[in-house]
Amino acid sequence: MADTDEITTARRALGRQLAQLRRDANLTQQGLARLVQYGRSSVANTETGRQHPEREFWARCDTALHTCGVLAQEYDRIAKRAQRIQPQSTAVPSKTPDRPQPTAGTGSTEGGENDSAFWETEDCINARRLALKSGTDDDARLSYLEGEVHRAIADNERLPSAVLLARMRPLRAYVDQLMAGRQHPPQRARLYTLAAHLSGLLGALALDLGAFRVAHAYAAEAFDLADTAQQHDVRAWARATQSLIAFYTGEHHDALAYAQDGLRHSGSGPHTIRLTINGKARALAHLGDRYGVDEAVNHAFTMLAEQPHDTTVSTSLALGPYCYPRTAANAATAYLVLNCGKNVTAHLSGAIDAFDAAELRGPQALSRLDLATAYLHHADPDPEQAAELALNALALTADHRYESVNQRTHQFLTSAKPFAAMPQMRHIAEQLAVRAHRSRRAPPALPFAT
Template sequence: MDDSDEIKAARRHLGRRLAQLRKAAGHTQHSFARLVQYGRSSVANTETGHQYPDRGFWTRCDAILQTGGVLAEEYDRITERARQQRRRSAIQSIGAGPWPVPPTHTCPDARSNDDGSVLWECEDRIDARRLTLKSCNDNDARLAYLEDEVGRAIADNERLTPAALVARMRPLRVYVDQLMGGRQHPPQRVRLYNVAAYMSGLLGALALDLGAFRVAYAYAAEAFDLADAAHQPDVQAWARATQSLIAFYAGDYHDALAYAQDGLCRAGTGPHRIRLTINGKARALARLGDRYGVDQAVDDAFTALSDCPSSSQVSASLALGAYCQARTAANAATAYLALGCGKDVTAHLTTAIDAFDVAGLRGPQALSRLDLATAYLRGDPDPEQAGALALEALTLTADQRYESVNQRTRQFLATARPFAQQPQLRQVAELLHDRTQIGARTPPALPSPS
């Protein structure tokens, strides 16, 4: 076998090794081609030795398959042998005689010390290192796609059912995790960590909506750890707000307050301080009975809102920017309701309900109606109007069954106990029983991403 045949055989062997590693990792040629940014036919031809891509391809394969660089190292060995063969052929073609082949660490421009040691490396090795520096398994287009996807998903929260949005997000989160196993330049790595943090935080909020509290806690903690690892205070603050939200609905009000306060330390004067103050701090303080603290937090939130207005009429519940006027007012109402301040509740909900109705966001529509219904049971009670609002709230979310709506309905019914014989209130209790019974028969676990 001459040198040319030997190199062809080595390339075929490298292709077969790639195929073995790919299959062992559970990738098809189609799925693997997307990850390495090559066509499926190119991957197939490479695996059979009919195509021989450049070094960047092999470094991406190593990163995705987590081989520790064995494919690129083999590529380097084959390339070096081919280079040596070309040099021997060139020498022989000019009749230069049987000159010895230079060792692999030398090159024509190498300069040596008196003791024979080489002063610098061969240019081929320098070029190979440059290619390694430039090669990574991410690029700006891919990162922009992921950032756009997570932004759209956060905007779609409360518009799609939690299960539908989970099914859309989980495969993307797995894809991001695969990319994180590769190599990126520092700015790209930060962007990738940010995307992963937002995805995990969103999945945590969706798990909360489905009543899977332990999963929600785990996702939200992961979101903060990713933001912390990337040293991104703004994303850290966003993740803390999500952790505070989950702790609040889990009934861990001290934890909800602790997460909100830590988030405020990280948020500084950024837009997340509004959500952390009103959704996290004010509501937790209300559950802990601190009226003075609630008044201060509500005042701080509306002051921050005037300094940092939202760019939309109704912001997303997990807003990447500032909370809007409607959400700030609705959360203030929830806080005052827990303190028994009915007048403050109705004042704040007047504009919030109108905004949520215009936006068509069923979760906020239902929650604000339940708060208003509970307020109607206090002072000069109107159980009929309260029952009508509660029925409307459950009807709005009949196909979504948010855990937050279920909890708020239970709180409403506890307040309505003196009027339990009122027909509409009995109907509310029956609807809630049907919703929670369906949830009880189906364990609150996240659906499969298939």
């Protein structure tokens, strides 16, 4: 092609158009490069006019950006213009003969093949076909993202919250990029579902790290995404996560309201046990409703008995039903608030062994702290055994930050005030103070919402 000022200006304008379309689609240069299978530098150089890729590049960009062929059409216009101004002696012969011109009867009144006012362009039609076929790529991306989210939920109580957070935040940004696209309706529902799970998980991690307002914001976003996806199970899961966060931020009426609304969405779905025992029973205990707690606990165990037997310990943000140890541990927490020590020890007798076998540090620590507090509430208290369990809980989570563990340790120390002179109790208080000081000195793990 002739490298004239006119052609150079047109190429640069096309590059700027690509950059604008990319930004409108909320894509980075790297993100677009992945979609069109070119290098990031190729995208960057093309946008600034330093590189002039062939037509295939522009066709792929049209497909990725859903532009109905406008970039490839402009490339063709520039190419034809360059051919026309090229000296005749150096012109390259066309490899295909020109199409025959329309006859007198094929004008706009008859809708002839070359009448652009009547027909869509072939590029526009082909772009739609490619967009339809691109569903295969979208399925692959969605399957990858769903796998990552499920793995992260499974790792939630195994990895430090800050480590998992660092892994999930870039994934959430990538999902936002995809949400700016135009997926088919079933894929769109899957995309909103995994975005809801991601935001809910980030909310739980923010809670662990003490960023309460951010935790509430993420959890509210999770429900809004689930509501947009119109998936009842996902709505129920998001409400359960909101209830969890409200519980640990001391908003027990809200925790109960979220749990009850979640139960409305869940029906007999997989999240009913979690909403009943983790949300409803524990909130009712803090509101002093012993009858309501008994009813919720009995209902949770009745539903659990109807589930297929599974020895696997479910995760705290389980996408399926809660397991027996998790249900028992939550029942123990509710009864501990009501000062029903016998109920606490009965429910925790097998739960602790299951958590130890699964090596889930959060539940290991929390169940030990609940059992330790129950020992202090017995008619014949055992402060030495209680202190040993509490110290063990702190040792298990020495390298992890769990807001729930910190709160439960404070509750233990409140119950242990009659034994505050014991060296073990002083040591527990000192360790908790060190943790609080370390948390204050550390930079915020998440930006606080305004």
